[in-house]
Amino acid sequence: MSAVLALTVRIQREDFDVAAEIAGLTAGRTDIGAVVSFSGLCRDEQGALTALELEHYPGMAEAEIGRIAAEAVERWPLQGLTVIHRHGRIRPGENIVLVVAASAHRQAAFEAANFLMDYLKSRAPFWKKEHRADGSEGGWVEAKETDAQAAERWKSSSE
Numbered sequence: 001m002s003a004v005l006a007l008t009v010r011i012q013r014e015d016f017d018v019a020a021e022i023a024g025l026t027a028g029r030t031d032i033g034a035v036v037s038f039s040g041l042c043r044d045e046q047g048a049l050t051a052l053e054l055e056h057y058p059g060m061a062e063a064e065i066g067r068i069a070a071e072a073v074e075r076w077p078l079q080g081l082t083v084i085h086r087h088g089r090i091r092p093g094e095n096i097v098l099v100v101a102a103s104a105h106r107q108a109a110f111e112a113a114n115f116l117m118d119y120l121k122s123r124a125p126f127w128k129k130e131h132r133a134d135g136s137e138g139g140w141v142e143a144k145e146t147d148a149q150a151a152e153r154w155k156s157s158s159e
Contacts, residue, residue, distance in 0.1 A: 005073060006080040006102075009066045011056060013088040015095055025080045025100055032079045034106040036113040038099045044092035049138070051089045051131040054096070061085070061125045068119045072101070075115070076108040083116060085126065115154050 006025055018039050026032055042052045069083055080102035090096055097120060101112040130138025 005078060006082075007069060007073065008082040008084075009062060009069050010084045011058075011061050011065070012084065012086060015086070016084050016098060018095070018098060021082055021084065021098060022100055025082050025102055029079065029102070031104060032102045033104045034109040035080075035100060035102045036106070036109040037101075038097075038113055038117050039095055040097040040117075042090045042092050042094050042096055048132050048134070049092055049130055050133050051091050052096075052141075053089050053129040053131060054085075054087045055127045055129070056085075056087045057125050061087075064123075064125055065120070068116065068123075072112045072115055076101075076103065076112045077105075078103050078108060078112055081112065081116075083120075085120065085124065087126070089131070118154060 006029075008025075018037065022035060022037055026035060042049075065083055065085065069081055072078065072081060078101055080100070082098065082100040084098040086094075086096055097117075099113050099116045099120070101109040101116070103109040103112070128141040130141060132138050
């Protein structure tokens with residue numbers, strides 16, 4: 001008998017509770033042997049950031065993240081997958097993104113979570129603008145080349 005997959009993809013303005021999301025994914029599931037989670041937080045390295053504003057293209061962002069989540073499900077034997085990404089103004093220390101991958105075994109859960117985060121950092125349709133403590137806007141945050149390079153390792157030979 002194959003396991004039932006619990007798949008959740010949400011784009012939302014509201015914060016989320018990491019522990020509650022993991023508990024919801026695993027509740028009543030005895031087929032799950034490994035849960036890997038990644039939660040990304042808004043970071044202020046130099047004390048100058050008051051908020052990070054994340055914009056997205058409604059509909060497109062959900063579809064793209066849903067597509068990559070479906071690819072993760074095809075690549076690895078997952079029993080559950082949750083991807084939550086926030087938009088709007090997010091203050092330092094607040095949650096931005098959550099990926100939770102559940103599988104019978106740890107390797108699949110680790111790889112799926114890593115795959116999804118590499119995609120989210122490099123290709124998900126979100127745009128980030130910094131708001132600084134001095135009242136200025138720091139401008140739009142450029143994507144990092146290292147994030148794009150990390151995502152390249154997941155390309156299949158058919159792409």
